[in-house]
Structure formats: C-alpha cells, structure tokens
Amino acid sequence: MNIEHIMLRLTIANRLDALADVNAAIETCSAQNEWVMEVEYALTLAIEELVTNIIKYGYDDESEHWILIQIDDLGTEILLLIEDDGHEFDPIKGPPPAFDLALKDRPIGGLGLHLIKELSKSMEYTRENGSNKVKVLFYKIPPPTTKE
C-alpha cells in the first residue's frame, strides 16, 4: 500500500470523553482535505464504533492505555488505522446482527461493526506484537449506493 501522506495521527487515552477531541480533529481534517460529507460521516462513525469497543471491552485493568488513530491519503482511497494494546479482538469476525429475528428479540451487539462494513470498502485485522491493528479502507468519492 502506497501511503501518499498522513492526514491525521492522533493518540488518545482509553476514556470515552476523548471522543470529543477525536470528533473535532476529524472535522478539521475533513475541512482541510475537502472530504465529501459521506466520507466524513463514515470515518467519524468507524472511529467512534471501533474506539468505543476498545475502551469498553479491551481492558481489564484500571491503568491508562493509549489508542492510536491514523488516517492516510492513498490517492483515490482513504485508509483508517486504529491500533490498541487491549485484548485480542478481530472485529471482522464479530457477530453479524441477527436481522432474521424480530426486532424485539434481536441482540443489538455487533450493530456498530455492521455499520462500518456497510460504509467502507474493506476491512482488515492483524494482531502484531501484542497489539490489535484494524485497517479500514474508504473510497474518497463513494460509489453510488447499491445497498438499498
């Protein structure tokens, strides 16, 4: 993968209130790079869902951990990388939401990851040196939606 340049690189503590800083940084990054609204939305959502999962389920201890968020410009695509040192978790293998069940019986977990999969081009997970690395690829100009 050829990284043309890094648009955003941010390290946050594993606290939900850090998401406000992340949102502000994405807004600035979006304006600087003239992202279309759908792209800004998709990236904001992917980061919120992944980071929330890491903060809620990634750690057992009380100590502070750091989560890296990086966004790279690949020309026609945008690459999001999120790296954390929490428990091993592959979001791609996460359970898909149970659409066949009636809404009242449906377990809602897995919904966030389903949203990311639908809003992105592809997703990749690796576990390296005790860290989770999730890469999500987005089109810079999203193709017309076919998932109606």
Add this chain to the structure above:
Amino acid sequence: MSLQIKQTEKRPGFFILSVIGRLDTVTAPQLDQKINYLLENEAKSISFEMSQLDYVSSAGLRAVLGTYKKLKGKGGVCSVINLQPQVKKIFDIANAFPTLEIFASEAEADDYFDRMQKGELDPKL
C-alpha cells in the same frame, strides 16, 4: 457539537422529542435518561423528531430501538420523523424500518396517532 433534547407533549402521554445535534456513544445516555423518565410517567407514544439530528451511531440507534422495545412492551408506539438523508441511511443499514414507524412530518405523525387513538388502525406489531 453535543445533543439537545426538546420535549413537547402533544396530548396526554404522547410525546415528541426533538433530538438536535449528535446522538452517539457520549450523548445517548442523555436520551436514555429522558426516555426512562417519560416511561415512568406513563408515556404511551414517543416520536423522535430528527430534522436537526446531524449524526447517529450504533449507540444512538440502540437508544431509539430500545425505546421502541420498552414502549411496545407497554402497548405503546415509537416513531421517527423527518430524518436527514445521512441519518436515514444508518437506520436503513440497521434494517430498522420494517418495525419502526417513520413519518415525513410532525403533521403526518399527529394524524396517525389521532387515527390510532380513535381505534381506526392498529400499531405495527
């Protein structure tokens, strides 16, 4: 941008909540708190008016779908009104509409609840 909630009681037990700003991991508990308060106070119907809601994530969806479940358990109804396209897309992906009532305007929702109260139609089950 955070979340702002404006509440209107159209008739006893029938609430419209205008949700303004962002409905996400950080702000959804604010809405949950409001919903729980209304349910304790005999809400029969809650409509989320979303014309000024710019962003929703899975946490926001959970708050809305959770309201649907809680209301349905008490024989009430839950609906969403006037969604912005980017927000509607998220509800669509989550496949929320076969069960959740959706209206284009407050007037349309009002008319529906009026007919429902008169027994002219059954809420979706």
